[in-house]
Amino acid sequence: MTAMVKAEGVHKSYGAAHILKGIDLEVAPREVFCLVGPSGSGKSTFLRCINHLEQINAGRLSVDGRLVGYREKGDKLYELKDSEVAAHRRDIGMVFQRFNLFPHMTALENVMEAPIQVKGEAKAVARERAERLLDRVGLGDKSRNYPSQLSGGQQQRVAIARALAMEPKLMLFDEPTSALDPELVGDVLDVMRGLAEDGMTMIVVTHEMGFAREVGDALVFMDDGVVVEAGNPRDVLTNPQHDRTKAFLSKVL
Amino acid sequence: MTDKFDKAPAEEPPEDSPVAKAEATPASTPPPEQIKAIPVRHWGRWASGVIVVALFGMLIYAFSQGNVQWGTVGDFIFDDRILAGMGRTLLISVLSMAIGLVLGVVFAVMRLSKNPVTGAVAWLYIWFFRGTPVFVQLLLWFNLALIFPILNIGFYKDEMIDVMTPFMVALLGLGLNEGAYMAEIVRAGIQSVDEGQTEASHALGMNNSKTMRRVVLPQAMRVIVPPTGNEFINLLKTSSLVAAVTYVDLTRAAQNIGSTSFAVMEMLLVASVWYLVLTSIFSVGQYYLERRYARGSLRTLPPTPWQKVKRNLSLSSFSSPRGA
Numbered sequence: 119m120t121a122m123v124k125a126e127g128v129h130k131s132y133g134a135a136h137i138l139k140g141i142d143l144e145v146a147p148r149e150v151f152c153l154v155g156p157s158g159s160g161k162s163t164f165l166r167c168i169n170h171l172e173q174i175n176a177g178r179l180s181v182d183g184r185l186v187g188y189r190e191k192g193d194k195l196y197e198l199k200d201s202e203v204a205a206h207r208r209d210i211g212m213v214f215q216r217f218n219l220f221p222h223m224t225a226l227e228n229v230m231e232a233p234i235q236v237k238g239e240a241k242a243v244a245r246e247r248a249e250r251l252l253d254r255v256g257l258g259d260k261s262r263n264y265p266s267q268l269s270g271g272q273q274q275r276v277a278i279a280r281a282l283a284m285e286p287k288l289m290l291f292d293e294p295t296s297a298l299d300p301e302l303v304g305d306v307l308d309v310m311r312g313l314a315e316d317g318m319t320m321i322v323v324t325h326e327m328g329f330a331r332e333v334g335d336a337l338v339f340m341d342d343g344v345v346v347e348a349g350n351p352r353d354v355l356t357n358p359q360h361d362r363t364k365a366f367l368s369k370v371l
Numbered sequence: 372m373t374d375k376f377d378k379a380p381a382e383e384p385p386e387d388s389p390v391a392k393a394e395a396t397p398a399s400t401p402p403p404e405q406i407k408a409i410p411v412r413h414w415g416r417w418a419s420g421v422i423v424v425a426l427f428g429m430l431i432y433a434f435s436q437g438n439v440q441w442g443t444v445g446d447f448i449f450d451d452r453i454l455a456g457m458g459r460t461l462l463i464s465v466l467s468m469a470i471g472l473v474l475g476v477v478f479a480v481m482r483l484s485k486n487p488v489t490g491a492v493a494w495l496y497i498w499f500f501r502g503t504p505v506f507v508q509l510l511l512w513f514n515l516a517l518i519f520p521i522l523n524i525g526f527y528k529d530e531m532i533d534v535m536t537p538f539m540v541a542l543l544g545l546g547l548n549e550g551a552y553m554a555e556i557v558r559a560g561i562q563s564v565d566e567g568q569t570e571a572s573h574a575l576g577m578n579n580s581k582t583m584r585r586v587v588l589p590q591a592m593r594v595i596v597p598p599t600g601n602e603f604i605n606l607l608k609t610s611s612l613v614a615a616v617t618y619v620d621l622t623r624a625a626q627n628i629g630s631t632s633f634a635v636m637e638m639l640l641v642a643s644v645w646y647l648v649l650t651s652i653f654s655v656g657q658y659y660l661e662r663r664y665a666r667g668s669l670r671t672l673p674p675t676p677w678q679k680v681k682r683n684l685s686l687s688s689f690s691s692p693r694g695a
Contacts, residue, residue: 171570201578208576218571222589222666232575235585264666277571284575 120183122147122288122319123168127177130163137163139343140177145336148317152330152351155340156366161323162215164340165290168321169210170203181210182287208236211281215293217273219265225252225276226261229283236284244283251279255309271302275309282313289313291322327371331355339363443637447628448644456624457645463541463620464607470546471602475553480583482558493554500551506612509544513616537618545613549606556598560591592664600657604650611646621645 123145130138137160145151153161166172167179170187179186187203188195198206219228229248233239252261255275257268265273274294281289291310295303307329314320314333324330330337330351337351339360347354347363355371358364447453481493500508516531564587572582614623621642629638655676662673674682 169574171574204573204576204578207574210574212571212574214567214571216567218565218567220568220571220586220590231585232577235581236576280575 121145121180122149122182123151123321124180125164125177126179128164128167128174128179129176130160130167130172130174137343138167138174141340141343141345143338143345143348145319145321147319149319149335150314150333151319151321152334152337153321153323153340154325154327154330154337154366155346158342159340160343161340162292165212165292165321165323168288168290169207169212171212181206204236208284209287211284211286211289213274213277213281213289213291213294215296217265217270217277217297219273219277219280221265224262224264225257225268225279228265228276229280232280232284248279248283251282252276254312255279256305269302270298271305274298274306278306278309278313287319289318289320291320291324293323293325295324295326325370327355327367339366341366439640440634440637443632443634444640444644447634447638447641450628450641452624452628453621453641453645456619456621457649459619459624460607460610460621461649463538463545463613463618464603464610466542467545467549467610468603468606470542471549471553471606472599474547474550475557478550478554479557479561482554483561497551497554500548501555505544505548505609506615508548509540509612509616512540512544537613537616540616541610541613541618541620544616545606545610549602552602553599556595556602557591560593560595561587563594564590589664593661596661596664597657600653600660604653604657607649607653608646611642 121144123143125141125143128138128141129136139160141160141164153165155161163172167174168181168186173187184206185195186206187198189198189202190196219225220231223231226245226248229251230241230244233244233247234241249258249261252258255278257272257275257279260268260272260276265276268276274297278294294310295306298306303326307326310320310322310329311333322330322334334351337349337354338345339347339354339358339362341362347358347360354363355367358367478493478496481489482497484490512535515535519531522529522531522534568586568590569582572586577585610620611622613620614626617623619627625638625642626635629635632638659675662675665673
């Protein structure tokens, strides 16, 4: 079985700041893969590299067997054109910490937008799917609301529906519950749990250790741009081997 | 903005909650007695109001005593020459604004592009056309034949003096000047849109041009429209400068009549009336346009003036606003 995401020695720096210092990991299909670690450890940056919102400086990163951002011909790498990068991104859904819903569109229009614009789907088909997806995230009755009329938790669920509308093979979650009031976190996690049960491959950057332990299939603890510890979430969280992991977990658990 | 807020009205309060009890037995709690107090007297407001009314009255009196032939103003307000001049003012303003808008978007995108050459060219254009007075620019176009007697752009060749009609001078002078201002307005609008919007759009697989057209520009419009409305109303009035390059707009038409009929002041008042009418009409249009682009950013749209009037009427006819 080929890995859904495969990273080999991935490096990323902004000028002098070296953010990722050689990341090696593999995410299997249908796996819920949790990335945890202190802020500034590079977990969000790594996530953004996977759909080429950030460009890596060294190493190899591939999604579903395809190199991210490059085409390999012989022993040479060719940068992909913008349109080719966009085509790759269709298969990768992303959910942001700050939701980033389109504020000038209703919830329904937010979910319909990409299938119509990117896949050239008929409006009726897109609408039908969007309504179904909004129902699935529990917001069927909010489809006509603008994002400003929704709570943070509702906005994040619309954002998940928007990403799902492209029928992605892989979903990236960048701290999806960090900007939410504690009482609203549960609804979003429930939707993610449902996705995991349906077999979606998910990479989740999160501080929700309960979610990681309960839903996660694999967990990686990152610190200072390197993978410190990896394994089954239940093992890593209850019995961390590395001092840095222990120190971090003692603060968040 | 919480889930609680949305759910609250739908949920029935449980039977034993204090809210339910209070509603069930309204007689047990009599309505609180309204406070009756002597309101504060705002003497300062009264005094300043009287002074302002007195000054305004003096102004009206001065004009009524001045040597203005008000009848002449009325006679000429619908004069064919005045109306034709107003048509040209409107035409040159709308066309210049259209040129300004197109140039504005083009130069704003050029300035924001990663290509340093286009960025520098855009900067240079804005620097020149915003840095020199529009009156001087009009005179430059007007006198272009002095340095280029023949216009020759390969497929087209003609005497410059034939190309640079008063209309062309006015159009180029106002349009290119407006483009420089619009470029800065559009650039500010594009930059005001959160970067997360572009990222979300890209992450969904939308390319750069679709992201710009579907996601960034519609949101930028909210920032672009109000100053653009100001620009247009400004342009309507600035267009009176084209009178100096012999284009017969509203101002020049009024001046022409004024100088032959010895009613200079009256004709300027006629022109002023029409300028006021035009700017008033476009101010109303601007209001509705802004309302349209506020969709999604405000939870409830502000009422239209007509809705306000209706609401005020219904309030005052049935009860005092204070009691409501």
